[in-house]
Amino acid sequence: MESIRYSNLLINFTSEFSPLWNDKGAGSDNPVSFWRPVPSSDFLNGFFPLGDLAISGYGNVNKQRIVAVVSNAAGSQQDKALSAPVEYELVWKDSGSNAHSNGAIWRPIPPEGYVALGLVCGIGHDKPSRNAIRCVRANLVIASYISDLIWNDQGSGAHADFSAWNITPPGAASGEAYFSAGTFVGANSYTQPATHVAAYSLRIQLPQTVNTAPPAPALPGYRQPSPFEAAHITHTCEIPWFTVKDPNLRPIEQLRISPTYRLERTDRYVLVGFGHNKTSVNQTFKWTATRGENGGKSETLAQTTAIEVGGEWQFNLWGSSIKFSAKLSKSLTHTETSSSGWTSSTAFEIAAAVPANKAVAVYLIQSDYRLLRKNGTQVATDVSYTDGDSVYWSEYPPTKDCQVVCTPLPPTR
Structure with a gap:
């Protein structure tokens, strides 16, 4: 290797x-x-x-x-x-x-x-x-x-x-x-x-490659846009074999077949809400969004491979005398900016004050993670995370007159 x-x-x-x-x-x-x-x-x-x-x-x-x-x-x-x-x-x-x-x-x-x-x-x-x-x-x-x-x-x-x-x-x-x-x-x-x-x-x-982020969506007219923009691989991280519990390979086979693994992060803009103010006065539109992990798949990834996307991980690898601890980059996992942590999903409200005769589309970035062996085969399942700390909006006509405010919702009892 x-x-x-x-x-x-x-x-x-x-x-x-x-x-x-x-x-x-x-x-x-x-x-x-x-x-x-x-x-x-x-x-x-x-x-x-x-x-x-x-x-x-x-x-x-x-x-x-x-x-x-x-x-x-x-x-x-x-x-x-x-x-x-x-x-x-x-x-x-x-x-x-x-x-x-x-x-x-x-x-x-x-x-x-x-x-x-x-x-x-x-x-x-x-x-x-x-x-x-x-x-x-x-x-x-x-x-x-x-x-x-x-x-x-x-x-x-x-x-x-x-x-x-x-x-x-x-x-x-x-x-x-x-x-x-x-x-x-x-x-x-x-x-x-x-x-x-x-x-x-x-x-x-842990070597990391950062590619160009996906282009921000532009609202082309008054029609509601697609709920999902095109996805782009924006981050790639190489992970050494001894930090991965591969369910299909023994450690000695990992060293020979897949001495490194590749964690890919694919980003795309996801539509939260669309509003078209057809009146002659300002109008406020409100939507509820969720930040954090989607679907709880990171627990499945951790159980299968031991990798903790949002924190440090370690385990005893049978057949290896190596003991380790590893932690992914904060920029890769959004933990550099996230205010809520990885596995805790929290709801919040987005309100947009839209001027007369304007339309606005509000987006969040969704990041999908997948772990690949050296030969490109996937290990475990995809993990999805919505970055609620980066809200983007696009207006038509494009003048940036809209005002967008995010407010945490009170916790449910």
């Missing part, structure tokens, strides 16, 4: 791993094995892991788990996105256990201006190679939380206690996604640490 680029950092994914160490024979209450991500495919030449993978059990994780790998973008010589660690600090070793082989956990020490995104497992008690992983420039990542327990060495007999924990990113900012690389952090106790020096997640922007 094509790499995701954030500044001069390239991000891709691998489902291939090489075994490092497991605790067979140690007598731990729970089994564990540690694996090194392998960017072995030709198109991943020059990519590195950000840390190692820790899993419960001894099963083969190849083609069963997915983690992130990274590379410097070509031509970025100054302020490189990645750097090798300057040293490793020993966190824990299995001395005293009855494991069939020796194992140790190390913390990469990053150079100034860079951070490590997880811990590394050594083969035996030897220090890992500095080329085993890469550290990332600090302004390309986001400080993260320590979440669920992966493993601890209780019952192993090791001289020191150790526990391994997953990393979870904070809630994403508008137009961005934050995601863990699939690495782990560890502590010399069985208690969940509040913070950790290597608890960071990657961050990316």
